Amino acid sequence: MSAFFELSGVTKNFGGVRAVDNMSFAIEKGELAGLMGPNGAGKTTIFNLVTGVYGVDCGTITFKGEDLARFKTYDIVHKGISRTFQNLRLFQRSSVVENVMTAAQHGIPYTFAEGMTHLGRWRRKEKEIKAKSMELLERVGLADRANQAAGTLPYGHQRRLEIARALALDPELLLLDEPAAGMNAEEVISLNALIRDLHRDFELTILVIEHHMDLIMEICPHIVCMNFGAKIAEGTPDEIQGHPEVLKAYLGEEEEE
Numbered sequence: 001m002s003a004f005f006e007l008s009g010v011t012k013n014f015g016g017v018r019a020v021d022n023m024s025f026a027i028e029k030g031e032l033a034g035l036m037g038p039n040g041a042g043k044t045t046i047f048n049l050v051t052g053v054y055g056v057d058c059g060t061i062t063f064k065g066e067d068l069a070r071f072k073t074y075d076i077v078h079k080g081i082s083r084t085f086q087n088l089r090l091f092q093r094s095s096v097v098e099n100v101m102t103a104a105q106h107g108i109p110y111t112f113a114e115g116m117t118h119l120g121r122w123r124r125k126e127k128e129i130k131a132k133s134m135e136l137l138e139r140v141g142l143a144d145r146a147n148q149a150a151g152t153l154p155y156g157h158q159r160r161l162e163i164a165r166a167l168a169l170d171p172e173l174l175l176l177d178e179p180a181a182g183m184n185a186e187e188v189i190s191l192n193a194l195i196r197d198l199h200r201d202f203e204l205t206i207l208v209i210e211h212h213m214d215l216i217m218e219i220c221p222h223i224v225c226m227n228f229g230a231k232i233a234e235g236t237p238d239e240i241q242g243h244p245e246v247l248k249a250y251l252g253e254e255e256e257e
Contacts, residue, residue: 002065004029004205005173009059012049012229019045021229022059027222029172032199032206034220036213036240038249042229043209044086047175051083052076063173077106080172084162084179086209092151096142096161099150100133103168136164139201140194156187160194167202174198176208180215188212192219213250217241225249 003026012020020042027033035043048054050061052073061068068076082103091099137143140160145153150161159179166174176195180188196219199206210216216223217237225233225246232245240246 002062003027004031004064005207006062007046007050007059008062010046010049010056010061011058012045012054013057019229020049023226023229023231024059025224025231025234027173027205027207029205030203031222032195032208032220033222033224034208034210034216035224035226036210036216037226037232039211041211041226041249043211043226044177045229046226047083047177047209050076050175051081077169080170081175082166082169082171082173083175084159084166084177086177086181088158088162090150090158090161090165093149095147096150096153097130097133097137097146099161100136100164100168101129103165104129104133104136106169133164133168136167137161139167139198140164156183156191159183159191163194163198167198172205174204174206176206178209178211180210180212188215191215195219213241 006026008024010020010023011018023046035046037043045054049056050068052068052071056069063079063081066079068079071079091102134143134146137146140163142157142160142164145157150158153161163176163179179195180191183191192215195206195208198204208216208220217240221236223235223237223240224231225240225243227249232249233240233243
């Protein structure tokens, strides 16, 4: 029986640079897993390969037993995978709720003519979309800022908005790309609690990218660590924390006297 989500021998080259080198790991349905490594290790490239931004040079990426290589990014969203981005991709001038509504319109069955004229099913569906979007904003703690321009939110709140927008796509697999980037220690603690709650309440499978060990160690029972594009360790937080290759990647090799 195949894993819910699996990379097998995945390799990606950019010219003479091997960004991902024979990467293999699997995540079972319902897991909260972490992908960690120093800056430049190739973590975001993995997400870009999964979501169809880049094509795989070698190996396979499967989701629910289906090879994703032949699908475009929009097809992969329809398959049940959504993501956030390391660099924010919000509509800065649109309101907070409009940002979420844009994603929540995914799969809405009104016609182009109904969308242009605001007739037929459009009005009823827009009410449903807004209600859903407000519920998601409530879950991430932003309901009171629904009408504020997204670009005026504090940075940590913008990160939460990206998560709400990804959830609006109704994913089965949620990919979070450095969700704690730019946050202070208090915000990271709050984010940890939010990710745990969303994982439990939405019954999601979540893969979190982070180069900060503390967040990954705190919330992820299953961790994959990579460096220079290759997997160097996989296991529980205790196994990863003391792994010599992980320590070498983060702390460097000590010089011999």
